[in-house]
Amino acid sequence: MRNLLSLNIILFLCLTACNPVNKSQLSSSGETSFKVPVWSSPFLKAYNKALFRTSLNIADKHLTGISIIKRTSDSSFHFTFANEIGMTYFDMELYRNKFKPDYIFDPLDKKSFLKVLQRDFSVLFFSFSEGKPTRKYIQKGSGEAVYMYLGLNLYVWMDIRQNTLTGLAGWSNYFDAIIVKFREYENGFPGEIQIENPRIGMTLTFNVLGH
Amino acid sequence: MKHSESLLLVMILLLGSISGQAQGKLLSPTDAQDVRKSISEAAKSVSSVEARFTQTKELSVISEKIISKGDFYFKKEKLLRWEYTDPFPYLIILNNDRIYVKDEDKENHISLQSNKVFREVNNILIGAVQGTLLSDTKNFQCSIIDLGNQFQATMVPLSPRIKETLSEIILYFNKNDYTVDKLVMREVSGDYTKIEFSDRKVNQDISDAKFIIP
Numbered sequence: 496m497r498n499l500l501s502l503n504i505i506l507f508l509c510l511t512a513c514n515p516v517n518k519s520q521l522s523s524s525g526e527t528s529f530k531v532p533v534w535s536s537p538f539l540k541a542y543n544k545a546l547f548r549t550s551l552n553i554a555d556k557h558l559t560g561i562s563i564i565k566r567t568s569d570s571s572f573h574f575t576f577a578n579e580i581g582m583t584y585f586d587m588e589l590y591r592n593k594f595k596p597d598y599i600f601d602p603l604d605k606k607s608f609l610k611v612l613q614r615d616f617s618v619l620f621f622s623f624s625e626g627k628p629t630r631k632y633i634q635k636g637s638g639e640a641v642y643m644y645l646g647l648n649l650y651v652w653m654d655i656r657q658n659t660l661t662g663l664a665g666w667s668n669y670f671d672a673i674i675v676k677f678r679e680y681e682n683g684f685p686g687e688i689q690i691e692n693p694r695i696g697m698t699l700t701f702n703v704l705g706h
Numbered sequence: 707m708k709h710s711e712s713l714l715l716v717m718i719l720l721l722g723s724i725s726g727q728a729q730g731k732l733l734s735p736t737d738a739q740d741v742r743k744s745i746s747e748a749a750k751s752v753s754s755v756e757a758r759f760t761q762t763k764e765l766s767v768i769s770e771k772i773i774s775k776g777d778f779y780f781k782k783e784k785l786l787r788w789e790y791t792d793p794f795p796y797l798i799i800l801n802n803d804r805i806y807v808k809d810e811d812k813e814n815h816i817s818l819q820s821n822k823v824f825r826e827v828n829n830i831l832i833g834a835v836q837g838t839l840l841s842d843t844k845n846f847q848c849s850i851i852d853l854g855n856q857f858q859a860t861m862v863p864l865s866p867r868i869k870e871t872l873s874e875i876i877l878y879f880n881k882n883d884y885t886v887d888k889l890v891m892r893e894v895s896g897d898y899t900k901i902e903f904s905d906r907k908v909n910q911d912i913s914d915a916k917f918i919i920p
Contacts, residue, residue, distance in 0.1 A: 581899030
């Protein structure tokens with residue numbers, strides 16, 4: 496009995512620690528029944544390709560440059576990130592649950608880092624509303640609706656008036672907790688996308704340069 | 707190789723000269739030596755260069771291009787300003803042993819003296835400024851092809867540090883004045899970046915203010 500209690504406490508602490516969402520900033524919507532909006536990643540909506548001014552901050556490394564994200568099939572995207580003078584950092588094909596690297600800048604070619612990056616892109620490119628039970632909250636301050644998908648370890652922020660996705664937060668373990676923010680929408684696509692991995696101190700920012 | 711080191715390496719190579727890949731006549735070792743000597747002699751008479759540049763990164767896997775444009779300034783002995791204007795502003799200034807990078811509001815200062823790698827690269831830089839880069843047989847294996855109106859110098863890195871990033875550098879020298887028309891950097895990934903110079907002004911006065919590091 497004592498072992499089971501300890502196990503439950505450890506499991507509870509683990510799940511709590513994994514969650515990157517500051518729940519004190521969420522208040523209950525008070526709604527007993529609500530309609531969950533249909534949403535999907537901006538990359539799944541009539542997206543072909545776009546050029547981004549891109550920066551990656553991790554540990555003592557600050558990489559900047561230009562990236563291109565091109566949809567290569569219904570289930571894949573190609574991501575290339577190079578510095579201002581053209582030297583490649585990343586060149587990879589991304590799928591929902593895997594990636595195929597064509598080139599990785601040597602100092603960043605670390606298995607644990609790439610695993611987190613692959614998970615980041617999986618959430619960014621392939622997330623969509625699924626028929627899972629949800630809870631609804633309200634983000635304090637902004638008033639955005641926040642939907643928590645019970646079986647997916649996923650929080651979704653929506654601007655209900657504009658019907659746009661403004662944020663995603665999810666995790667599959669302590670290290671890959673991710674927060675994605677979508678800002679400055681123009682013609683249905685966000686002008687800025689920021690991916691934060693708070694556990695490993697990584698921030699990846701995309702600003703659209705052109706489609 | 708760190709990001710800033712890659713930047714410096716490329717700047718150095720840009721100072722040196724030009725190249726590319728095309729059909730032509732491979733020069734014999736004797737003729738190649740004569741061309742290297744001519745380029746070196748021509749470089750001695752160059753005190754400053756100002757030019758526009760267009761940089762094209764070719765992405766082989768997805769058949770896409772990323773194009774950037776800007777202004778290039780060089781002044782002897784070791785002053786360089788590499789200023790991108792499109793698609794967004796980005797500035798690199800090299801002033802003797804210091805490098806300054808400005809990216810929007812973020813500024814980065816790098817000292818050559820504090821870093822062994824930078825010192826090594828700086829030695830290459832001096833060789834480039836003095837027109838001796840093509841003769842750097844310690845770090846590059848160089849072959850020269852006569853293309854008619856240009857000389858194409860293909861430089862294969864021998865230094866492990868450079869080989870980590872670049873498989874070859876191709877410089878295209880204008881036969882008239884032995885200045886660089888175009889530079890191609892081929893990466894180990896298979897992608898390559900082409901930098902073409904235009905509106906070139908040689909030995910015109912460039913204010914030292916262009917090279918001041920804040």
